[in-house]
Amino acid sequence: MAAPRIDNLQYANWSEKIFREMREGGVDAVHVTIAYHESFREVVLNLESWNRWFEIFPELIFRGQTGEDVRRAQAAGRTAVFFGFQNPSPIEEDIGLIEICHQLGVRFMQLTYNNQSLLATGCYEEDDTGLTRFGRQAVAEMNRVGMVVDMSHSADRSTLEAIDASTRPIAITHANPSWWHSALRNKSDEVLRALTDAGGMLGFSLYPHHLKGGPDCTLDSFCEMIAEAASRYGAENLGIGSDLCQDQPDSIVTWMRNGRWSKEMDYGEGSAIAPGFPPQPTWFRDNRDFPNLEAGLRAAGFSQVEADGILGENWLRFYDASFGAQT
Amino acid sequence: MAAPRIDNLQYANWSEKIFREMREGGVDAVHVTIAYHESFREVVLNLESWNRWFEIFPELIFRGQTGEDVRRAQAAGRTAVFFGFQNPSPIEEDIGLIEICHQLGVRFMQLTYNNQSLLATGCYEEDDTGLTRFGRQAVAEMNRVGMVVDMSHSADRSTLEAIDASTRPIAITHANPSWWHSALRNKSDEVLRALTDAGGMLGFSLYPHHLKGGPDCTLDSFCEMIAEAASRYGAENLGIGSDLCQDQPDSIVTWMRNGRWSKEMDYGEGSAIAPGFPPQPTWFRDNRDFPNLEAGLRAAGFSQVEADGILGENWLRFYDASFGAQT
Numbered sequence: 001m002a003a004p005r006i007d008n009l010q011y012a013n014w015s016e017k018i019f020r021e022m023r024e025g026g027v028d029a030v031h032v033t034i035a036y037h038e039s040f041r042e043v044v045l046n047l048e049s050w051n052r053w054f055e056i057f058p059e060l061i062f063r064g065q066t067g068e069d070v071r072r073a074q075a076a077g078r079t080a081v082f083f084g085f086q087n088p089s090p091i092e093e094d095i096g097l098i099e100i101c102h103q104l105g106v107r108f109m110q111l112t113y114n115n116q117s118l119l120a121t122g123c124y125e126e127d128d129t130g131l132t133r134f135g136r137q138a139v140a141e142m143n144r145v146g147m148v149v150d151m152s153h154s155a156d157r158s159t160l161e162a163i164d165a166s167t168r169p170i171a172i173t174h175a176n177p178s179w180w181h182s183a184l185r186n187k188s189d190e191v192l193r194a195l196t197d198a199g200g201m202l203g204f205s206l207y208p209h210h211l212k213g214g215p216d217c218t219l220d221s222f223c224e225m226i227a228e229a230a231s232r233y234g235a236e237n238l239g240i241g242s243d244l245c246q247d248q249p250d251s252i253v254t255w256m257r258n259g260r261w262s263k264e265m266d267y268g269e270g271s272a273i274a275p276g277f278p279p280q281p282t283w284f285r286d287n288r289d290f291p292n293l294e295a296g297l298r299a300a301g302f303s304q305v306e307a308d309g310i311l312g313e314n315w316l317r318f319y320d321a322s323f324g325a326q327t
Numbered sequence: 328m329a330a331p332r333i334d335n336l337q338y339a340n341w342s343e344k345i346f347r348e349m350r351e352g353g354v355d356a357v358h359v360t361i362a363y364h365e366s367f368r369e370v371v372l373n374l375e376s377w378n379r380w381f382e383i384f385p386e387l388i389f390r391g392q393t394g395e396d397v398r399r400a401q402a403a404g405r406t407a408v409f410f411g412f413q414n415p416s417p418i419e420e421d422i423g424l425i426e427i428c429h430q431l432g433v434r435f436m437q438l439t440y441n442n443q444s445l446l447a448t449g450c451y452e453e454d455d456t457g458l459t460r461f462g463r464q465a466v467a468e469m470n471r472v473g474m475v476v477d478m479s480h481s482a483d484r485s486t487l488e489a490i491d492a493s494t495r496p497i498a499i500t501h502a503n504p505s506w507w508h509s510a511l512r513n514k515s516d517e518v519l520r521a522l523t524d525a526g527g528m529l530g531f532s533l534y535p536h537h538l539k540g541g542p543d544c545t546l547d548s549f550c551e552m553i554a555e556a557a558s559r560y561g562a563e564n565l566g567i568g569s570d571l572c573q574d575q576p577d578s579i580v581t582w583m584r585n586g587r588w589s590k591e592m593d594y595g596e597g598s599a600i601a602p603g604f605p606p607q608p609t610w611f612r613d614n615r616d617f618p619n620l621e622a623g624l625r626a627a628g629f630s631q632v633e634a635d636g637i638l639g640e641n642w643l644r645f646y647d648a649s650f651g652a653q654t
Binding site for chain 2: 040041044045047048051052094096097099100103104105
């Protein structure tokens with residue numbers, strides 16, 4: 001069987017069109033965000049919406065829970081959909097909700113989304129106080145049940161402490177190195193070394209604010225960055241987490257940034273004159289462009305085996321090791 | 328392997344002591360009630376309590392989801408715990424919560440608990456208007472995902488309509504024939520024939536209010552009743568659903584009867600002078616007495632194969648057929 005293709009972070013405005021485009025782009029598995037600011041009860045409504053998609057389009061998508069589901073998806077020409085939270089808001093103040101969410105299929109949870117959370121500090125706060133008391137226990141519980149700690153939107157000290165506290169490898173599902181493009185959301189060399197030294201995974205983001213040159217970033221530049229990252233961190237710890245927000249209206253990026261916590265407009269990585277979603281680079285407009293990444297990686301000097309790893313095998317190996325109960 | 332032993336309805340005050348007594352009594356699987364009047368959010372808290380039991384006593388119990396789990400439990404000397412609701416209150420007004428609850432392990436749901444529900448009429452109401460509009464859709468959804476319709480506390484017309492509407496066999500998990508002991512909660516011959524003609528299962532109750540002679544009911548009388556039921560409905564459609572409420576304080580039977588819906592005291596099957604739980608018959612005091620049932624059935628003339636069926640194999644066959652998605 002050919003190597004699988006996995007995009008380990010999307011938040012699209014889901015539709016039959018996109019599910020079909022995932023098949024067209026050869027995306028065998030996708031990790032989708034189902035919470036930015038939702039309470040537990042609100043996340044259940046999002047899960048119900050997904051159940052309805054699965055019921056309506058069984059030939060295109062199904063709920064993924066294990067690495068084996070990626071292989072099943074690939075064999076059947078479908079896409080396995082894995083759930084994740086970008087914020088711990090759905091577990092509220094209740095550590096027992098981690099296992100409940102895992103039982104409902106949630107496989108990734110960010111400890112923070114930009115702001116201070118009950119668990120850790122987000123990358124937009126001025127002071128980073130690291131993991132909280134609840135945060136340390138939540139990491140242990142996530143380790144126990146098989147929910148991956150994701151620090152994509154966390155501040156550095158919190159991230160380093162999570163890497164250290166976690167007894168299983170963690171992930172930064174969608175970010176790029178700040179040595180390539182300096183952005184609040186991109187990650188320092190120190191963080192990326194600590195992450196990958198501990199067996200963790202970095203998913204490269206295609207969100208224009210994380211790209212050198214923004215929407216004008218070239219495929220060459222992106223793939224040369226990946227080559228440099230491979231030389232620093234090992235190609236086997238790298239994957240894709242495109243952060244693709246396909247077909248979303250700008251009201252959604254306002255929701256992502258402001259939730260219900262802010263009465264002033266927070267522009268996040270945008271600005272008052274450009275508050276919406278930035279345009280995608282021409283070579284990664286939507287799910288159909290996934291094959292362009294393969295061509296780019298090969299042109300940047302990666303072997304087919306290395307490219308297959310970055311485009312899916314590495315995440316699959318990580319899924320196999322991460323989603324079951326700790327042994 | 329010996330035949331499994333299944334008790335298809337208990338609501339104990341769970342403790343390590345009871346889990347050990349289940350092993351002592353050879354109970355390989357038990358269907359436990361996790362909702363009488365709870366909202367969805369409250370049921371999640373009950374599920375969390377069970378997760379905690381499973382974490383603390385992995386050598387004694389685990390969450391059962393399929394018939395295969397009963398065989399796993401038996402092979403490992405543990406008890407598989409299956410969840411059920413005695414009331415549809417946890418699905419609130421949201422049909423999507425049926426699949427969510429199924430994903431969390433819920434395998435049985437009563438359409439009513441004594442009162443009129445959003446789905447059907449309970450056995451304590453004066454008028455029985457049958458399945459509601461929501462009720463018909465809920466039955467179809469339960470059929471689709473693999474959640475068993477349980478009519479133990481429903482009124483006759485509602486029960487007959489549920490048997491008719493359901494495309495999969497349903498259950499009356501805990502009740503006895505009213506021709507043996509006339510009680511509001513026991514079931515008419517007409518209902519039991521319709522149930523079993525459609526492949527449905529009856530679980531015999533050991534709750535004293537459902538027994539001829541109450542706590543003084545003899546094992547002989549109970550097993551002779553089962554023999555008569557076998558001749559009328561077929562031994563293969565019969566099982567045990569003891570309704571055992573081991574170690575529960577009387578405050579619990581008040582909760583079961585009154586929930587938060589009643590400002591007047593409702594005594595249910597009790598009375599002002601005997602408002603609490605009645606004492607169990609001496610031959611079925613707790614989980615350790617399960618073997619007495621086997622002796623009683625054999626003495627009543629059942630073959631070992633028939634007794635094994637009634638004590639577990641019949642429920643297991645029903646689990647195998649009922650808990651997966653409809654094909």
